[in-house]
Amino acid sequence: MLTIGTIVMGAEDVRRAAEFWGGALGYVPRDGEVDDDWTVLVPAGGGPGLALGRSVTPVQERPRVHxxxxxxxxxxxxxxxxxxxxxxxxxxxxxxxxxxxxxxxxxxxxxxxxxxxxxxxx
The missing domain is CATH 3.30.720 (Signal recognition particle alu RNA binding heterodimer, srp9/1)
Structure with a gap:
């Protein structure tokens, strides 16, 4: 059976997004640090991670996924x-x-x- 492992979101500034979502959810960088182009934040107690990837596409006004x-x-x-x-x-x-x-x-x-x-x- 499949499970959700990581939710992926685009970010123009991965470090800024990682700081926000880390603070919002209490998640930490999986690899111990945040890269400029890609990072995965994870919860301490298990559960889906939140991956942030550098993106230059505009944010959708009405996103299909949130x-x-x-x-x-x-x-x-x-x-x-x-x-x-x-x-x-x-x-x-x-x-x-x-x-x-x-x-x-x-x-x-x-x-x-x-x-x-x-x-x-x-």
Whole structure:
């Protein structure tokens, strides 16, 4: 059976992206250091890694694939959104929010979109 080993994201500045995602997720470079063109970040306790590869293609306004990061509840979601913004993420104007959303759309330091989900939301 196959499992997801690594999620790959493009980045214009791999070092900046690695600093953001390392801080956001508590991941560390698999090989102990970050390269200018490619790095893989891994969690301490196992699970999928996050690979960052240098890319010059523009970020998609509406990406077909993105990360959903789960928070335990609405309070944790708000705290995590604030922490991620402090690390360099930014809020994205998202015209497709439902009336009572369980997610907040952010962009990382490279403009890649991701969501922070309240896992207890209805």
């Amino acid at each position: 990360l959903d990061l789960y928070a335990a509840d609405a309070e944790e979601q708000a705290a995590e959104v604030a922490r991620l913004v402090a690390l360099g993420a930014r809020h994205v104007d998202w015209d497709s929010y439902p009336e009572d959303p369980d997610f907040v759309v952010l962009a990382d330091t490279e403009g890649n979109r991701f969501c922070v989900i309240d896992a207890t939301h209805g």
